[in-house]
Amino acid sequence: MSILTKMIRIGFIIIFLVILVFLIDKNFAVRGVLNLKKDFSKYSFLIDDFLPKNRVNEIARESGDYYQELLDEPIYFQINLPAYFLNADLEFEYQNPSQNIVEIGVEKAEGIFEFKPLENKILDNLTWTILSDGNITLWQREKKFETISDFLNSSLDQEIVKYRFDLKNKFVAKDYVPLKSKKSYQLSVKDDLRMFTYVQNEPMALDFYFDLPESPDENNYFGKIILKDYYYGQEVLNKDIYYKDLEELIEKNSARYRLLENSLNNGVYEIQIILAPDKKITRFASGQRYLVFKNSLHISESENQTNKFYSDSVEYRLWTNDMNNLPTLQVAEQVLEVNEIYKQTRLVKPTFDLKQVKLEGKDVQLYFDESLSLDQESYFNPFIKELKPYWQINLMPIDYIIANYKPERIPNDYLWQTRNLSFDLSNAYYREKDGYKTLRFIVSAPGLADNNPVKIKNIKVNLSKDPISIEKIKNKLFK
Amino acid sequence: MKKYLFLFLKELFYFSFISYIIFIIIEFFKPGFVNNFLNLNIFVIIILVSGIGLVWGVKEFHYSFKYKHVGYFVVCLLGIFLLYLLKDIGIWSWLVFLATVIGGIFIFKEINN
Numbered sequence: 001m002s003i004l005t006k007m008i009r010i011g012f013i014i015i016f017l018v019i020l021v022f023l024i025d026k027n028f029a030v031r032g033v034l035n036l037k038k039d040f041s042k043y044s045f046l047i048d049d050f051l052p053k054n055r056v057n058e059i060a061r062e063s064g065d066y067y068q069e070l071l072d073e074p075i076y077f078q079i080n081l082p083a084y085f086l087n088a089d090l091e092f093e094y095q096n097p098s099q100n101i102v103e104i105g106v107e108k109a110e111g112i113f114e115f116k117p118l119e120n121k122i123l124d125n126l127t128w129t130i131l132s133d134g135n136i137t138l139w140q141r142e143k144k145f146e147t148i149s150d151f152l153n154s155s156l157d158q159e160i161v162k163y164r165f166d167l168k169n170k171f172v173a174k175d176y177v178p179l180k181s182k183k184s185y186q187l188s189v190k191d192d193l194r195m196f197t198y199v200q201n202e203p204m205a206l207d208f209y210f211d212l213p214e215s216p217d218e219n220n221y222f223g224k225i226i227l228k229d230y231y232y233g234q235e236v237l238n239k240d241i242y243y244k245d246l247e248e249l250i251e252k253n254s255a256r257y258r259l260l261e262n263s264l265n266n267g268v269y270e271i272q273i274i275l276a277p278d279k280k281i282t283r284f285a286s287g288q289r290y291l292v293f294k295n296s297l298h299i300s301e302s303e304n305q306t307n308k309f310y311s312d313s314v315e316y317r318l319w320t321n322d323m324n325n326l327p328t329l330q331v332a333e334q335v336l337e338v339n340e341i342y343k344q345t346r347l348v349k350p351t352f353d354l355k356q357v358k359l360e361g362k363d364v365q366l367y368f369d370e371s372l373s374l375d376q377e378s379y380f381n382p383f384i385k386e387l388k389p390y391w392q393i394n395l396m397p398i399d400y401i402i403a404n405y406k407p408e409r410i411p412n413d414y415l416w417q418t419r420n421l422s423f424d425l426s427n428a429y430y431r432e433k434d435g436y437k438t439l440r441f442i443v444s445a446p447g448l449a450d451n452n453p454v455k456i457k458n459i460k461v462n463l464s465k466d467p468i469s470i471e472k473i474k475n476k477l478f479k
Numbered sequence: 480m481k482k483y484l485f486l487f488l489k490e491l492f493y494f495s496f497i498s499y500i501i502f503i504i505i506e507f508f509k510p511g512f513v514n515n516f517l518n519l520n521i522f523v524i525i526i527l528v529s530g531i532g533l534v535w536g537v538k539e540f541h542y543s544f545k546y547k548h549v550g551y552f553v554v555c556l557l558g559i560f561l562l563y564l565l566k567d568i569g570i571w572s573w574l575v576f577l578a579t580v581i582g583g584i585f586i587f588k589e590i591n592n
Contacts, residue, residue, distance in 0.1 A: 004483070004486060005486060005490065008486065008487060008490040009490055009493075009494075012490055012491070012493075012494035013494075015494070016494065016497075016498050016501075019498070019517065022516070022517075023512060023513055023516060023517065026515075026516045027509075027512055027515075027516075045511060045514075045515050046515055434510070434511075435509075436511075
């Protein structure tokens, strides 16, 4: 064999080894990095297609570039990884002509996503005074604070709105007088309940009335109750409720669970009740002056079909699966009639004032974005409001907005733009698929169905973790 | 110059052919290991192009191979592997498979003449 042949052969062997090392690095992320790209020109196993398919258009081509249109939300995509990673930097090249908020989320528990803003046109176009510190931005209608720390260390009792920013204020009710006797409310609900109440130099006393099955035994399960200090996040009570924990009443088929806490510190408390599937609460009695519901209520089948509430929510949604009992919602003078089942119907009343809410219907789920109370006197809202996509900030009674978002103004909404996001994956929820670790992302753009579609041209995902070291391999092998 | 080109094409053919077989075997045991990051059709194209060059060189320089039967064996092995791997997939992959087999047979037939 000539020297030349040998040299060519050695050259090709080196090329083969380089390819092999490249593949090993890509498959095991030896250096601790993995860069993925999806440009819609061809199928990519590592970054799956958008799902569900009925919320996206077919992949289209425009001047040589491929893109896909998002028509409705939420939309999901998965990335299939050879290993667990600690961090993901995502880059989206997209066009968004009219959607106010576009957010991307990563799955942190089954069905639970951590969202980060990709674009927020409301904040991008806001001309208030801006203070920035890293990724945190504070907008002030009238400039008062010199730094973000000054703002965060203030009493936070002004009209504040937050956006993807973890901020709580310590609510103290002024001129508070505890209730002298318990108030009773008729409301028949099932599934999960999330309530907030306030304690100031008084015990917490709440009664929940359950419907009883025909012949209950002492181990009959009714649900779980969790009581938490809202500001500090400390759990005060976490208890399963069985028939033996209830006080049976003379009234037919009814029993009462008494929540009585005598030594609570002053403050706001969250009560979560997760009812067993076949159980419902039919009545409440509250010794607290303030008591509000958050997020949603599932009104169960009951004789009384009209329920009255009070709420400062802006957006309300109704859902039912019963064609024979289509619900109607009235918020102040605005009426929402549901004509479809298995679909959320939406009503927006863009004012923050307390409104009367009338719901006619049974077995219906009511969603609301702020607090909801059973009467005017028990209403309170100790929360800092979260920015909503349909708000017109300049018309709202808001003085400050704090967000985990860097505003970026673009000259033309029809331009392709590139924006980046970073996610911590240390506690992300991975699924297993054909030997790969699958990570699920969500694209959320509320109201997308009513606006122009969002076009996505490119998704780049740069993942990182600790590199594989000889030390690590040794530890794994000889452990 | 033509002789050096032939030498290069011959080594390129060996390299691409052997690499292709190794990658197909890896892909068989760990699907996606190669295909997710490297398009194996590139190797098919290199094999065919360098193979045609090889046929030209063998005729031009009256080159004779030492281990002719090894070549036949490898082509058969590759064919069986490809057939197994492509049994569930679409028409395009079948065309690639057919092109590989016909190309392989043609190249080895010409080389051995």
